[in-house]
Amino acid sequence: MSSKITPITDAAEPSLLAPDGGRKGAAVAERIRVMIIQDELPPGAPVRERALAERLEVSRTPLREAIKILSAEGLVEVQPHRGAVVADPSNEELRGLVELLGVLEAFAAELACRNRTDAELQELRALQDEMMAAYARDDRLGYFRCNQAIHLAIVKASRNRALIHHHGVVNARLYRARYICNLRTRRWASALQEHEDMLQALEARDEAKISGILRNHVLQAWDKMVVMLEEAAANLPRRRAS
Amino acid sequence: MSSKITPITDAAEPSLLAPDGGRKGAAVAERIRVMIIQDELPPGAPVRERALAERLEVSRTPLREAIKILSAEGLVEVQPHRGAVVADPSNEELRGLVELLGVLEAFAAELACRNRTDAELQELRALQDEMMAAYARDDRLGYFRCNQAIHLAIVKASRNRALIHHHGVVNARLYRARYICNLRTRRWASALQEHEDMLQALEARDEAKISGILRNHVLQAWDKMVVMLEEAAANLPRRRAS
DNA sequence: CGGGATAGCGTGGTATGCAATGTTCGGAGA
DNA sequence: TCTCCGAACATTGCATACCACGCTATCCCG
Structure with missing residues (x-):
């Protein structure tokens, strides 16, 4: 069989969402x-x-x-x-999206505790190491990518296709906000410890623990985002009009 | 402002999903x-x-x-x-969808506890009464409609647009399965007590309780669905081929 | 008699042209 | 000078024509 389609997108992030067909x-x-x-x-x-x-x-x-x-x-x-x-989501909508993302990831993590393989755990461990390395060398972009990759890997480990898909959609809507939030925030290492806890819970298959961690984790991300948004709103009053 | 679009669909169920535009x-x-x-x-x-x-x-x-x-x-x-x-979801996919729906509804119910108005609570109570009436007169379709309406109302009361939307999508994918399941299942009143409990929790704004009820509620629906699917699979071996 | 290749047909995929609508700019009247 | 109305333009929405790909059935060759 020959090559299916010419991959138009050679973007840095390889396909956040898996499209249905090769159209x-x-x-x-x-x-x-x-x-x-x-x-x-x-x-x-x-x-x-x-x-x-x-x-x-x-x-x-x-x-x-x-x-x-x-x-x-x-x-x-x-x-x-x-x-x-x-789309230019209001703060209220962003908050709703973040909360939803937290719930989805928490549930995904619960399922991942049940369904994960050792290989997946190892991969997560490797990503975690990479993320810490990125943190050590002050590489915010790398840190962000690893962070995303970890969350994505956990969701994928849930083995629930619908969950994976919907998480992907919500995540895409939040991606930009999280990205600029990550680049501009000051104390940007707060997630490291939580990720470590997550991995341990995943290793121990402690569903209750990991669920709590993730819901809290994402909510903290929201707190950071709020102050970011306020700053941004203060800097540029309105940007809608062309 | 005049009428926006001519509602082509005059179906019994008025617009399960709110489409974006009037196209x-x-x-x-x-x-x-x-x-x-x-x-x-x-x-x-x-x-x-x-x-x-x-x-x-x-x-x-x-x-x-x-x-x-x-x-x-x-x-x-x-x-x-x-x-x-x-789409002809496999049992595995159906299970994933049901679980996801349960999580979404549980979260929606939590939010609804916080955000509900008294008017919404009254409306829910009315729906509940109607549902019990439908049960009394052995009206399965009416029962099903009320059931759906109750769940939808709870989700709407969450005030989280993204959550409402995604719930709508997942619900649409499960709608048919739940429908035929509802029509064919024998002991089809098991949800009545749970709904009653839900309403009380909603009244008392007891988030933890309602969350647990809903996750359990939907999972029980899944159990019923499983036996249904087995029966159906036994009756008609395969229906894919044309 | 069986298997493979080819040709024909039906399907979805893409492009382009036309129609309808929303917007904006300009002119005329108060 | 300000406001309201109208016409022209730009942009989307829809329809149709054409193209490419996949499936299938038939025919030829082994």
């Missing part, structure tokens, strides 16, 4: 997703069909498909006859 | 969703673009949009160059 629309959606996450398309920015289609060198049809997908994921909002804009 | 594609998606739920399009059935487009009196374009939406929701699965088929 062009899904590939375009992935590219736009990356553009949104990397702030190339900031929140509130309009998503022009023709312009983007030309820029990505595809026709309007797959681009519209991509917009449908992203709209279903909540990353963009479409207004009839007025086009799509990158 | 034709979303309307078509809603119609197909109803067709899937009502078993007009049974699991495994292929979704023919041209045929369905002609049947629904729309062009292929909005129909394809609808398929994208449904695919993102997991209600249909598309294989590249081979078309879309109505």
